[in-house]
Amino acid sequence: MRTVAIADIITRFATSAPKTYPVIDPVTGEEFARAPECGADQLDTIMAEANASFRKWSIDESVRRALMLEFAEAIDSARGELAALVAKETGKPLFLAETEPDSCAAWLRYYAGMDLPQTRVPDGQGSYVELLRKPLGVVAAITPWNFPLVLALWKIAPALRAGNTVVLKPSPFTPLSSLYLGEIANRVLPAGVLTVVSGGDELGQRMTTHPTPRKVSFTGSVVGGKSVAAAAGADLKRVTLELGGNDAVIVLDDADVPAIVPAIAAAAFLNSGQACALPKRVFVPRTLYAEALDAFVAAAQTMQKGMTPSEDRTFGPLSTRPQFDRVLNLLDDALAAGAVCATGGGSTRDSKGYFVEPTILTNATDELPIVAEEQFGPVLPILAYDHLDDAIQRANNTRYGLAASVWGKDLDQAVAVASQLEAGTVWINNHAAYAMNVPFGGVKWSGIGLENGVDGLLAYTDQQGIYVPQS
Numbered sequence: 349m350r351t352v353a354i355a356d357i358i359t360r361f362a363t364s365a366p367k368t369y370p371v372i373d374p375v376t377g378e379e380f381a382r383a384p385e386c387g388a389d390q391l392d393t394i395m396a397e398a399n400a401s402f403r404k405w406s407i408d409e410s411v412r413r414a415l416m417l418e419f420a421e422a423i424d425s426a427r428g429e430l431a432a433l434v435a436k437e438t439g440k441p442l443f444l445a446e447t448e449p450d451s452c453a454a455w456l457r458y459y460a461g462m463d464l465p466q467t468r469v470p471d472g473q474g475s476y477v478e479l480l481r482k483p484l485g486v487v488a489a490i491t492p493w494n495f496p497l498v499l500a501l502w503k504i505a506p507a508l509r510a511g512n513t514v515v516l517k518p519s520p521f522t523p524l525s526s527l528y529l530g531e532i533a534n535r536v537l538p539a540g541v542l543t544v545v546s547g548g549d550e551l552g553q554r555m556t557t558h559p560t561p562r563k564v565s566f567t568g569s570v571v572g573g574k575s576v577a578a579a580a581g582a583d584l585k586r587v588t589l590e591l592g593g594n595d596a597v598i599v600l601d602d603a604d605v606p607a608i609v610p611a612i613a614a615a616a617f618l619n620s621g622q623a624c625a626l627p628k629r630v631f632v633p634r635t636l637y638a639e640a641l642d643a644f645v646a647a648a649q650t651m652q653k654g655m656t657p658s659e660d661r662t663f664g665p666l667s668t669r670p671q672f673d674r675v676l677n678l679l680d681d682a683l684a685a686g687a688v689c690a691t692g693g694g695s696t697r698d699s700k701g702y703f704v705e706p707t708i709l710t711n712a713t714d715e716l717p718i719v720a721e722e723q724f725g726p727v728l729p730i731l732a733y734d735h736l737d738d739a740i741q742r743a744n745n746t747r748y749g750l751a752a753s754v755w756g757k758d759l760d761q762a763v764a765v766a767s768q769l770e771a772g773t774v775w776i777n778n779h780a781a782y783a784m785n786v787p788f789g790g791v792k793w794s795g796i797g798l799e800n801g802v803d804g805l806l807a808y809t810d811q812q813g814i815y816v817p818q819s
């Protein structure tokens with residue numbers, strides 16, 4: 349049943365366009381589908397439709413709310429197909445892929461129910477100013493491959509609620525689930541309100557330099573984000589940039605090691621380490637180091653058992669060949685420089701697919717690229733520290749500033765440490781927990797702007813002040 353549904357969808361995409369490109373199965377490393385490649389003329393037409401549609405879509409917010417709820421229902425109905433497409437194109441386990449359509453529907457319902465803030469402030473002369481929030485126009489939304497649907501809806505739901513129309517470009521590695529989302533949207537929403545286009549980085553560049561969109565909302569690498577910022581700046585488009593991270597974890601000396609290590613490891617190896625805000629560097633007091641290392645090794649070894657090409661795998665491959673090569677190169681360099689795999693290190697480099705075992709690294713130094721850069725894979729360096737101030741300084745010694753976490757029993761101390769970390773989000777005794785109502789975004793090179801919550805909605809508006817005279 350599941351295979352048939354996906355096979356039909358995949359065939360339709362392959363035959364729907366004059367030009368297509370291959371989509372690779374990360375489990376086998378082989379082509380399993382073809383996706384339409386959107387050309388420059390087609391993009392012009394789509395942008396024009398999105399612009400024309402904006403005029404109507406922006407008028408009536410009750411219509412928007414109702415249609416967003418219908419869209420959520422339609423996503424619920426297509427949950428199986430959407431999850432199967434995500435699992436196939438990313439390689440992630442099905443149970444993890446299934447969380448994506450669920451989140452999409454939840455995000456749509458959340459924003460459908462949100463009111464646009466409208467405030468009134470005194471004008472200083474006995475009257476008042478009405479502060480309204482107005483939609484921007486067409487939004488170009490550009491997303492990466494690690495959570496194709498969730499990250500798209502973080503943009504689409506608030507953008508549509510505010511009255512904008514959206515052109516979404518998913519990663520060329522994982523276009524299918526987003527294209528199918530676009531089909532579902534077309535059944536429910538007026539034409540041009542949400543259009544999904546697929547293609548490579550150059551299509552993204554074309555979108556950011558295109559004169560029609562008034563905003564670019566981009567999730568991806570720092571390199572991509574800088575390019576988007578430059579292009580958007582030339583046309584004064586608004587931007588939201590959700591970029592990379594290299595999250596530090598600080599374990600405090602009162603931490604209950606057996607209790608916390610499985611939770612840190614579960615977060616670090618979620619989606620095979622491929623998420624922007626996951627533990628990437630763990631700082632442990634030297635006094636707890638041996639105990640903590642043993643516990644990390646045990647946790648990783650449990651997960652290694654789930655690394656299998658079969659459909660019931662609980663630990664997936666890396667999603668793309670470049671990412672697979674990058675993680676293995678960083679690991680090779682680290683081992684050559686004296687780091688040691690306390691467990692793991694195995695991969696399918698001599699066989700099929702892009703699997704890398706959950707790996708715990710010891711003897712690594714902060715300067716090694718696998719520690720200093722965003723490696724975005726299932727290799728977790730465990731680093732010892734002698735003084736807490738030193739750990740904080742080392743955690744902050746990076747251009748990234750997405751997220752971090754602090755683990756310990758004394759919550760006052762944990763909060764004090766958290767407040768010294770240069771990161772947009774810091775969890776205490778937790779990592780990578782998100783809520784729809786909590787704004788999320790990075791500092792430093794990790795991004796500009798916020799997604800989710802009211803701030804996520806305001807990001808798709810401009811303010812208009814209307815000075816109302818005394819009557």
Ligand code: NAD
Pocket residue numbers: 490491492493494499517518519520547548549550551552553554556567568569570571572573575576589590591592593623624625722724750790794795
């Ligand atoms: P990427 O920057 O290579 O690509 C992301 C998207 O941008 C793709 O659709 C790509 O085709 C497009 N693109 C690339 N260059 C572009 C350009 N110059 N102009 C316009 N579009 C362009 O990133 P990726 O490898 O797909 O994703 C992994 C990165 O995403 C990691 O750095 C990760 O940390 C980051 N990420 C951040 C968040 C967050 O919320 N902060 C969430 C998930 C992933």
